[in-house]
Amino acid sequence: MNILLCSGAPRSTRVRDFLRTRCDRLLETAGAVDLATLRADKIDWIVSHGYGPIFREPVLPAYAGKIVNIHNTYLPWGRGIMGNVWSYFDDTPKGVSLHFIDAGIDTGEIIARQLLDLPQDATLQSSWDLLMTALEDLFIARWDSIVAAHGSPQVQTRLPEIGTYRSRAQSLELLALFPKGWGTPVAEVAALGREYRANPEAFERTHGLVINPKQLKQADGSSQEYTVTLCQARVRTPQRETGPGAPGLEAAEATPDDKLDNWLWVNDPVTRRMFKLNDYIGWGEHCRWYEALLKDPDRLLCIGKVGSERIGNVRFDRRFNDVWEVSINIAPGWRGMGLGAQLIAQSIDLLLAKKPVTRLYAMAKIINGPSIASFKRVGFPVKSPDPGFPGLERFDPGTEVFMEKILQPLD
Secondary structure, three states: OEEEEEEOOOOOHHHHHHHHOOOOEEEEEOOOOOHHHHHHOOOOEEEEEOOOOOOOOOHHHHOOOOEEEEEOOOOOOOEEOOHHHHHHHHOOOOEEEEEEOOOOOOOOOEEEEEEOOOOOOOEHHHHHHHHHHHHHHHHHHHHHHHHOOOOOOEOHHHOOEOOOEEOHHHHHHHHOOOOOHHHOEHHHHHHHHHHHHHOHHHHHHHHOOOOOOOEEEOOOOOEEEOOOOOOOEOOOOOOOOOOOOOOOEEEEEOOHHHHHHHHHHHOOHHHHHHOOOOOOOOHHHHHHHHHHHHHOOOEEEEEEEEOOEEEEEEEEEEEEOOEEEEEEEEOHHHOOOOOHHHHHHHHHHHHHHHOOOOEEEEEEEOOOHHHHHHHHHOOOOEEOOOOOOOOHHHOOOOOEEEEEEEOOOOO
């Protein structure tokens, strides 16, 4: 087997040394490749590691599924260059990915990806180093299975998350705002991102940089529409099985593996409109909240699944004694299927098996008809809360309804 390593990365030694042990001949280039040369050299696989030139036809169709890119972001976030810089500025997931190269920029099928927790006291350079080490580890661990065609690559357009893309020009302009360059503490990048999200217009006036222009100028002078979606989930029509033997809805306690889906759901535009606070919740903030929630004995998060698909969550928060507040969030693509009541009922069973409960109550915005209907179907009538009911400092009777299910009368 002959492999071509296309590299412009400052550190390719480890990947190069590994590939030498896995092939008959290893060639290397930092320049453009052409099909005639690839065929003359009898190249079987191409590995791209920090490589600048773009693969084009006729190379792409001739080597479809044979060009592997080593990318230091958790795709689909961070397409383009300087993904780790944008992951702090946007507060999006951090990690590494292996993917096949197609005609788009970092849009090919994902072979493997790994979320990473990076230290908050890192610099852009030290975070990049940590990402590259993890990326090399992932590549070395997965290479043999890639060649053997084991596993099922993920088509990015079928992922629930949409992700982000920034151009080289945008990335260089952002990096220019930091005098220390790659020595900049990531905390400073994150703070600038919060400044932007708080008031984009003021940020653009102060720093002279338009982060998300509606039109992105291409090298040939043409314009391309694009949107930076940060954490927007793709609304898909689920392929739900029906008939005998089809998987039904099952609720279970949340685990760390459910963290990403919950982040997507909580930032869904419809969900944000139903919350008391409507601001974007960054990945770092969500991770801290989620990890604390899983450890808190006074909270329980349940995840609903249909087969392998996560379809939503129900959360319980103990407000006083054995009285718990309940909330529900159905994933965008699974709304309107009548699953909310069933998920609430199963989640209540999980709570009762673990905790003493006398009353359950929920608050929902008046405009949130589906949520209200789901609670009504499992015995939560809309009512006026009892005077002096603890926890009602958050209740707004002008915009919300109060619903309650009494399991045992309070003394």
